[in-house]
Amino acid sequence: MAIPDVYRRNFATLRRAAEDGNLALMECTDAVTGVPRYVICAVGRDDGAYVMTPFGHLHDGDPYEAYLPPDTNRSEQP
Template sequence: MTVVQQHKPNFEMLRRAFDNGDVALLECQLKATGQPVAVVVAVNRDSNGFAFVPVAMMFSGNP
């Protein structure tokens, strides 16, 4: 199984989250350096509020 095939279920979940509007862009702090980073998160809603599940970190500059 390739690396891409291993991540296909997560990608499909993310695609559905975008289709449903259940995605947000948050500013987080990188634990290793303390630097601020932009993170794409899936938003889970329940009766207690929201839970954010990080799925991708945005690159700064050309990776």
């Protein structure tokens, strides 16, 4: 399955932020559940103020139990 371009661009931005030392881990609150989340953010500047751009949160528990690898036998869905 091909990764959509928007995710590829976001990942490239995240990599640049990491390479430049502009990556942060912030404690945030999940907008739906109210549960604390630890969010990976790119750090930028806008008129001297810091701007945090969230990319995703760290998984609670064992991520190996939460995700399955791509199914290479499945045909792509349109």
